[in-house]
Amino acid sequence: MAANAQGIAVGAAMENFSLPDITGKMQTLDGLKGKNGSVVVFLSAQCPVVKAYNERINLIAADYAAKGITFIGINSNSTETLDFVKSDAAIVGYKFPLLIDKGNVFADKLGAAVTPEVYYLDAKNALLYHGAIDNDRSGKVITDQYLRTAFDSSLAGKKIERTKANAFGCSIKRVAK
Amino acid sequence: MFKFSKFLARATTCAALAFVFCGIGFAQGKPSTRKTVKSAKVGSTTVSKVTQINIDGLKKLLKPSGRPLLINFWATWCDPCREEFPDLVRLDAAYKGKIDFITVSLDDLADINTSVPKFLAEMKAEMPAYLLKTPDESAAITMVSKDWKGNLPLTILFNSAGEITYSRNGLVKYDVATAEIDKLLTTTTLPN
Numbered sequence: 035m036a037a038n039a040q041g042i043a044v045g046a047a048m049e050n051f052s053l054p055d056i057t058g059k060m061q062t063l064d065g066l067k068g069k070n071g072s073v074v075v076f077l078s079a080q081c082p083v084v085k086a087y088n089e090r091i092n093l094i095a096a097d098y099a100a101k102g103i104t105f106i107g108i109n110s111n112s113t114e115t116l117d118f119v120k121s122d123a124a125i126v127g128y129k130f131p132l133l134i135d136k137g138n139v140f141a142d143k144l145g146a147a148v149t150p151e152v153y154y155l156d157a158k159n160a161l162l163y164h165g166a167i168d169n170d171r172s173g174k175v176i177t178d179q180y181l182r183t184a185f186d187s188s189l190a191g192k193k194i195e196r197t198k199a200n201a202f203g204c205s206i207k208r209v210a211k
Numbered sequence: 212m213f214k215f216s217k218f219l220a221r222a223t224t225c226a227a228l229a230f231v232f233c234g235i236g237f238a239q240g241k242p243s244t245r246k247t248v249k250s251a252k253v254g255s256t257t258v259s260k261v262t263q264i265n266i267d268g269l270k271k272l273l274k275p276s277g278r279p280l281l282i283n284f285w286a287t288w289c290d291p292c293r294e295e296f297p298d299l300v301r302l303d304a305a306y307k308g309k310i311d312f313i314t315v316s317l318d319d320l321a322d323i324n325t326s327v328p329k330f331l332a333e334m335k336a337e338m339p340a341y342l343l344k345t346p347d348e349s350a351a352i353t354m355v356s357k358d359w360k361g362n363l364p365l366t367i368l369f370n371s372a373g374e375i376t377y378s379r380n381g382l383v384k385y386d387v388a389t390a391e392i393d394k395l396l397t398t399t400t401l402p403n
Contacts, residue, residue: 080290082288082289083288147360147362147380148360148361148362151360165349165360166348166349166361169346169347169348170346171319172319175346177346178346178347198349199349200348200349200352200353200359200360200361201348201349201352201361202284202286202317202348202352202361202362202363203361203362203363204289204362204363205291205362205363205364205380205381206362
């Protein structure tokens with residue numbers, strides 16, 4: 035679990051990064067973030083858990099785009115070709131840019147390990163919440179909306195009570211080293 | 212007209228179903244032993260017994276029992292989990308009676324009588340099988356290992372004192388796993 039041991043602590047600032055999107059255009063965190071922050075979400079074109087979450091992710095992204103929080107999708111899976119990722123993104127219809135992390139360099143830097151896995155950053159790129167989107171993969175019996183609750187607390191100027199929550203998901207498929 | 216043969220066939224099927232599923236949903240928190248029956252014939256299909264556990268059940272399973280414990284966390288929706296299962300079955304066969312080996316599925320509860328036992332039966336898996344259902348997966352993940360984020364598969368080896376001596380977060384490597392288990396067994400005194 036070496037990759038999981040690294041990472042960024044809640045409260046620490048994420049460095050600005052630059053990655054190509056699925057069209058090949060370079061994008062940066064500072065260029066994509068909203069006035070009230072951003073969410074870096076690790077995705078996969080193949081992972082069934084991500085597929086189960088895609089509709090929810092798009093809904094949350096749409097709800098909070100209007101409140102100044104933007105989503106940035108990242109695909110770090112070495113097993114997924116660009117064509118596969120592009121075709122899946124077209125089917126899903128992500129409402130936000132999807133960036134390619136070739137060689138999983140960015141995932142390694144953050145210690146990201148799961149899909150889906152989110153990093154919610156404030157306007158200064160400080161990490162406010164890290165981990166799962168909610169507490170039910172199936173979406174049928176969600177009793178804790180971790181990410182939405184973190185957004186709402188932050189936007190209301192309140193303390194985020196739960197800043198970290200893990201959930202079972204797919205492994206980011208890393209390149210062999 | 213009463214047909215005894217049909218009655219007998221139905222009675223046999225009902226008894227087999229009750230035998231297989233009676234423990235499901237009622238055995239939360241109660242770890243099984245390796246003597247537990249793991250599969251039975253229902254009609255022409257062999258299905259494996261999968262026991263539902265909650266976080267308390269997981270805690271009990273993780274409690275040291277005096278000998279090494281190997282746990283594999285998996286799900287039918289996880290490609291590498293399915294891919295590595297034949298190696299897990301080989302490990303179970305190689306170390307039966309020397310270590311405890313259990314599997315914990317993270318599938319939906321709805322799959323506990325269907326896709327999960329079906330897959331285990333296809334794999335001819337004889338390890339005690341559990342399915343974890345908890346509203347706080349984060350707590351369960353941390354309970355297993357503070358370094359784990361919940362990505363599957365995870366195969367983790369505990370010594371007889373409950374300390375992690377080896378873990379593989381990804382496709383298990385059979386030779387590495389056997390070397391780690393062998394190393395642990397050479398330093399372990401099994402209980403009588």
